[in-house]
Amino acid sequence: MQFHNSSNKHFNLNHKRRVMAFNNKSKKTHFSSHFNLCITLFFIVLFTIPALFLLHTPPSSICNTLSTSSHSNPWSGDLRTAEFAWNRLWFTEIHQPPPLKLKIAVFSRKWPTGTTPGGMERHAYTLHTTLARRGHQIHVFTSPLDGKSSSAPSSLSPLIHCHEGEPGKWRYNKAWERFQEENQRQPFDVVHSESVALPHWLARDVPNLAVSWHGIALESLQSDIYQDLTRKSDEPISPVANRSMQGVVLKVVNEIRFFKNYAHHVAISDSCGEMLRDVYQIPKKRVHVIVNGVDEDDFREDVRLGHEFRSKIGVPQNASLVLGVAGRLVKDKGHPLLFEAFSKLKAKYPNVYLIVAGSGPWEQRYKDLGAQVLVLGSMSPSELRAFYNSIDIFVNPTLRPQGLDLTLMEAMMSGKPVMASRFPSIKGTIIVDDEFGYMFSPNVESLLESLEMVVMQGSKRMAQRGKACRKYAVSMFTAWKMALAYERLFLCIKNETFCAYP
Numbered sequence: 001m002q003f004h005n006s007s008n009k010h011f012n013l014n015h016k017r018r019v020m021a022f023n024n025k026s027k028k029t030h031f032s033s034h035f036n037l038c039i040t041l042f043f044i045v046l047f048t049i050p051a052l053f054l055l056h057t058p059p060s061s062i063c064n065t066l067s068t069s070s071h072s073n074p075w076s077g078d079l080r081t082a083e084f085a086w087n088r089l090w091f092t093e094i095h096q097p098p099p100l101k102l103k104i105a106v107f108s109r110k111w112p113t114g115t116t117p118g119g120m121e122r123h124a125y126t127l128h129t130t131l132a133r134r135g136h137q138i139h140v141f142t143s144p145l146d147g148k149s150s151s152a153p154s155s156l157s158p159l160i161h162c163h164e165g166e167p168g169k170w171r172y173n174k175a176w177e178r179f180q181e182e183n184q185r186q187p188f189d190v191v192h193s194e195s196v197a198l199p200h201w202l203a204r205d206v207p208n209l210a211v212s213w214h215g216i217a218l219e220s221l222q223s224d225i226y227q228d229l230t231r232k233s234d235e236p237i238s239p240v241a242n243r244s245m246q247g248v249v250l251k252v253v254n255e256i257r258f259f260k261n262y263a264h265h266v267a268i269s270d271s272c273g274e275m276l277r278d279v280y281q282i283p284k285k286r287v288h289v290i291v292n293g294v295d296e297d298d299f300r301e302d303v304r305l306g307h308e309f310r311s312k313i314g315v316p317q318n319a320s321l322v323l324g325v326a327g328r329l330v331k332d333k334g335h336p337l338l339f340e341a342f343s344k345l346k347a348k349y350p351n352v353y354l355i356v357a358g359s360g361p362w363e364q365r366y367k368d369l370g371a372q373v374l375v376l377g378s379m380s381p382s383e384l385r386a387f388y389n390s391i392d393i394f395v396n397p398t399l400r401p402q403g404l405d406l407t408l409m410e411a412m413m414s415g416k417p418v419m420a421s422r423f424p425s426i427k428g429t430i431i432v433d434d435e436f437g438y439m440f441s442p443n444v445e446s447l448l449e450s451l452e453m454v455v456m457q458g459s460k461r462m463a464q465r466g467k468a469c470r471k472y473a474v475s476m477f478t479a480w481k482m483a484l485a486y487e488r489l490f491l492c493i494k495n496e497t498f499c500a501y502p
Contacts, residue, residue: 079492079501080285083277085270085429086485087291087476089501094480099498102189102490103137104128105179107197109170111142111160119406120214123292124194128158130483139182141175143168176202190490193262204261208493210288212266215402217251218275219425223332224248226399226442230336256280264493266486268292269404271424288489291429293482294406298381299388299413301470306389313355313374315390320351321459323451324391324416326384326407329360334397334421334442339365341397341448346372349455357387388414392462393454396420399442404429412436412473417465419450435468 075082075089082089092098106128112121124140132138138158145160146167161182163174176198182188191198191209203209224245228237259265259280265287267273273289276282315322323342329335339362342354346369356366356375366375379387388394394411401423408418408430418437420426431437438454440446454462475481491498 076501078285079488079499080288082501083273083284083287083289085273085289085291085476086488087293087481089485091484091488094484098134098136098487098491100189100491100494101135101137102487102494103186104131104139104490105183105188105191106138106140106158106194107172107175107179107192108140108142108194109197110168111140111145111162113145119403120194122406123214126293126295126479127483127486130479131487132156132158134483134487136487139179139188141179143170143175170197172197172199172202189494192486192490200258200261203263207263209262210264210266210489210493211262212268212290213272213276214268215400216272216275216280217248217255218279219272219400219402221245221248221252222423223400223402227332229443230331230399262286264288264489266290266489269425270428271401272403274424290482290485290489291476292404292406292409293477293479294409294413295381296413296474296478296480299385299410301415302385302389305386306391309386309390313376313390315353315355315374316351318351319353320349321353321393321455321462322391323352323354323393323395323454324357324387324411325354325395325397326357326379326387326410327396327405329356329358329362329366331361332398332400334399335360335362335365337399337442337444337447338395338397339369340444341451342373343369344448345451345455346370348452352455355387355391357384384410385414388416391416392459393437393465394418395451396426397442397447398423401425409473409477412469413477415466415470417462417469419454433468433472435465436472437465437469 079086106124108121108124110118110121112118112125117125128138128140133156135156139161140158141161141163144162144165144167161175161178163171163178165171165174179191189208191206193203193209193211195212195214198206198209198211203211224241228241228245231237256279259276259282263286265276265282267276267287267289268291270289273287276287277284310319310322325338327333345352346354350372352372354366354369354373356363356373357377357379359378363375363377366373376383376387388411391411394407394416396405396408396418398405398421401421402425404425408420408426411418412430418431420431420437420439421442422439423442427439431439438450440450488498488501
């Protein structure tokens with residue numbers, strides 16, 4: 001007892017000293033504590049949201065439980081409750097006419113007229129041209145065209161309504177006026193907004209509207225973080241990047257508020273569908289996953305064409321492996337990673353080559369790497385077909401988790417395996433089987449490790465993987481498969497009878 005009492009006295013004395021020290025210190029740090037708290041809260045928000053996103057893993061069993069065969073329908077029910085990509089389902093024979101011919105309004109910021117349109121423009125063109133060939137009446141409301149259209153209009157092509165103004169500059173209010181004029185003549189059955197071409201304060205009054213999301217702010221925030229991680233350890237964050245990340249956090253909050261104003265949401269990847277349902281709080285019957293597709297006539301296997309292209313651009317016959325990358329040569333497409341990784345790879349393997357199809361700030365840097373890198377600049381779809389057939393594997397080091405690059409689908413349609421950043425959108429929709437390719441963390445070390453693994457396995461193994469990729473791509477990523485899925489959604493919006501599958 002005596003020891004216990006003395007211990008208490010000792011404890012109380014020490015406790016008083018600590019309290020006095022704390023009080024003295026708090027007077028000096030009171031001003032900075034509020035500032036530090038604000039900074040801490042900001043970064044908690046900044047990193048927690050993407051972390052939650054990364055924890056979402058699309059159901060890995062979906063490929064096993066859903067058949068892509070035309071002779072079996074393992075899933076049935078109300079399509080509006082399906083939480084997987086509609087591309088996995090079988091709808092109808094391509095050559096059968098649709099049960100109803102729909103009048104569809106499309107809002108798209110741009111309509112492709114040049115030889116190298118952007119990914120969203122290519123998607124809009126491929127989808128709605130295919131629907132027009134199906135017999136639907138497609139009206140596209142877009143910005144003034146920059147140049148003349150490469151094809152003459154016909155009864156089986158979309159009717160283009162350009163608002164007045166500067167070519168390529170989108171003015172949704174002017175497009176809306178053109179839409180209302182046409183809608184008064186004969187009401188549209190369905191309205192389709194490509195991303196935020198039609199703002200939410202107009203969309204909330206359109207009950208038959210579906211919006212396709214080619215990227216949401218939460219995914220953009222993750223992209224900003226990974227782009228910043230490419231900085232050197234002694235390089236400070238730029239003020240522009242800092243402001244950008246802060247702005248995106250606020251945009252996420254605003255999107256959660258106004259996304260509910262759209263009647264139907266189309267996510268172009270399984271992971272984006274999860275985000276819309278789980279984080280953006282959209283009721284699942286209003287979220288539909290339909291993966292983009294590419295023209296199967298433009299991208300197919302052609303071994304002879306590939307050999308001719310290699311010879312034409314100067315790939316030596318003794319090349320042991322040929323890698324390929326395509327698209328805009330900019331930072332957010334991951335070129336800082338590929339540039340540094342291949343710089344190290346080529347020194348160790350002098351017979352490994354990289355073909356670069358695209359243009360942008362990193363074009364000259366790739367040229368500076370020497371003879372093992374062939375930089376071809378921007379390419380037309382016909383040239384891209386030869387490019388894909390000339391490579392052994394396609395590399396996509398993207399730092400953008402939003403959406404899905406069409407280049408991945410084009411490569412797989414051409415019978416090539418792919419190597420891509422380990423993002424939920426790619427893992428859950430593209431590389432759903434290890435045989436289809438390789439995934440790496442978005443950093444130089446992980447990418448280099450995957451590249452060396454491919455070199456060790458060799459071109460014959462890549463050809464085997466390519467066969468599996470082609471089979472999967474034909475079942476999922478064709479323009480017709482995408483168009484039939486959208487057609488069924490539009491029919492469902494028009495008449496709930498078509499919401500029942502099969």
